[in-house]
Amino acid sequence: METYPENVLLIRGTEINYLFICPTKLWYFSKGITMEQESEYVDLGKFLHERSYFGEEKEVQIGSIKIDFIKRGNTIEVHEVKKGKSMEKAHEMQALYYLYYLKVLGIRAKAILNYPKLRETKEIILDGHEEEVEEAINEAERIKSLSAPPSPVKSRKCKKCAYYDLCWV
Amino acid sequence: MRRRPLTLLSDGTLSRRENTLYFENAQGKRPLAVEGIYDIYIYGHVNITSQSLHFLAQKGIAVHFFNHYGYYDGSFYPRESLNSGDLLIKQAKHYLDREKRLKLAKLFVVGGVKNMEKNLKKWGMKVSFNEFLNELEAVEKISEVMNVEARVRQEYYASWDETLPEDFKIVKRTRRPPQNEINALISFLNSRIYATIVSELYNTQLSPTISYLHEPGERRFSLALDLSEIFKPIIADRITNRLVKQGIIKKEHFRNDLNGVLLNDKGKKIVLKAFNEEMQKSVRHPRLKKNVTKQRLIRLEAYKLIKHLVGTQEYNPLVAWF
Numbered sequence: 001m002e003t004y005p006e007n008v009l010l011i012r013g014t015e016i017n018y019l020f021i022c023p024t025k026l027w028y029f030s031k032g033i034t035m036e037q038e039s040e041y042v043d044l045g046k047f048l049h050e051r052s053y054f055g056e057e058k059e060v061q062i063g064s065i066k067i068d069f070i071k072r073g074n075t076i077e078v079h080e081v082k083k084g085k086s087m088e089k090a091h092e093m094q095a096l097y098y099l100y101y102l103k104v105l106g107i108r109a110k111a112i113l114n115y116p117k118l119r120e121t122k123e124i125i126l127d128g129h130e131e132e133v134e135e136a137i138n139e140a141e142r143i144k145s146l147s148a149p150p151s152p153v154k155s156r157k158c159k160k161c162a163y164y165d166l167c168w169v
Numbered sequence: 170m171r172r173r174p175l176t177l178l179s180d181g182t183l184s185r186r187e188n189t190l191y192f193e194n195a196q197g198k199r200p201l202a203v204e205g206i207y208d209i210y211i212y213g214h215v216n217i218t219s220q221s222l223h224f225l226a227q228k229g230i231a232v233h234f235f236n237h238y239g240y241y242d243g244s245f246y247p248r249e250s251l252n253s254g255d256l257l258i259k260q261a262k263h264y265l266d267r268e269k270r271l272k273l274a275k276l277f278v279v280g281g282v283k284n285m286e287k288n289l290k291k292w293g294m295k296v297s298f299n300e301f302l303n304e305l306e307a308v309e310k311i312s313e314v315m316n317v318e319a320r321v322r323q324e325y326y327a328s329w330d331e332t333l334p335e336d337f338k339i340v341k342r343t344r345r346p347p348q349n350e351i352n353a354l355i356s357f358l359n360s361r362i363y364a365t366i367v368s369e370l371y372n373t374q375l376s377p378t379i380s381y382l383h384e385p386g387e388r389r390f391s392l393a394l395d396l397s398e399i400f401k402p403i404i405a406d407r408i409t410n411r412l413v414k415q416g417i418i419k420k421e422h423f424r425n426d427l428n429g430v431l432l433n434d435k436g437k438k439i440v441l442k443a444f445n446e447e448m449q450k451s452v453r454h455p456r457l458k459k460n461v462t463k464q465r466l467i468r469l470e471a472y473k474l475i476k477h478l479v480g481t482q483e484y485n486p487l488v489a490w491f
Contacts, residue, residue, distance in 0.1 A: 033253050033475065
């Protein structure tokens, strides 16, 4: 399908997200070595998503991205649902990537990060962040192309990560 | 909620009504909390409806069947949900490359040998398998690796035998059928471990059919056979040793059959209870710095293998520190 930029933009939203959490996680995830099925936190996130935002257009797959839900008004809003704010930068970059992706398709949109547990939302617009997104795309592609995963770096994040046992055993 | 294995020893029917699984036997019909089930082990004569199998497949729950004698018959292995083409290729590459395959095959045996040595020390025997380990390092064929392993095992059983009570001697390890009680015990537990490893592999991206020490296709899930080299001594043999020496399992828990000596129903019950308890016991993991169950150690072994295959970290087999 020529209408989608997926021949150029092969990266998934989650991958951009993981890039800003942990490159090791990104590498494993991108090779299908996933651990999310092990994680109570991920289950919780899924549950949150399933039980919220009824009546919206959910899980909209466009090429290589999958948007949690979309609202169509005067401007198109793409919504991403998150549990907590500890990985805010990663969430923002994921949202920016969606906007960038849509822009390549010729769609102007804005993104809203939803934190239903905190009863908060955050609006994200692309303008001025294009270069930052492009850098992230290049970096994600570089990591994905490595023949072995980057060595993990131990941090506070590791404790709650589904990949903890894999990385540190 | 930590999902646990479900063992069905009695005869009955496994069925599904809507989103609930039921097991009905002579004692009545009881619902089973499917979210809490990791996998199922069936020893009794159980009728299973296709509806319940559909449901178990949907939940990714493997079902392992054992025959009348307690031997592993096979598994209902739901469609794989965890796939990694990248890892599969690397798994195959390590099989096809002679050096790479030999290296892994040796490591599984090294793990097994060191664990046998550890057991003997625990049971008060002064034995060293260092010579065998040196020999192992030098061999260049899988058949020679197997040969060293077989000779270690012989010595291991001979030494273990010296510590066992008079009426529970191994003398000669006999299988299919086992000719005496302790052989029956070991075989029964080994079958159970094999199936447990199959379950753990199901929950990873590793293909259970590509193996290194054993020939792929020798049996369907030959990678589980590879890994069982490591776990048989520290799980099956230790349980066997304890049950016998503490007199928990007695002669009366066995029966003579045309097919050799076998555990009877009471015996199976005792052994499976001991096995399930053992697998839920925790040990402090020195690298992860947290407590992990013995069952989890199998999964961690699979992770170590994944890391070896993708090139992060050389595989180092589990040698019991506990």
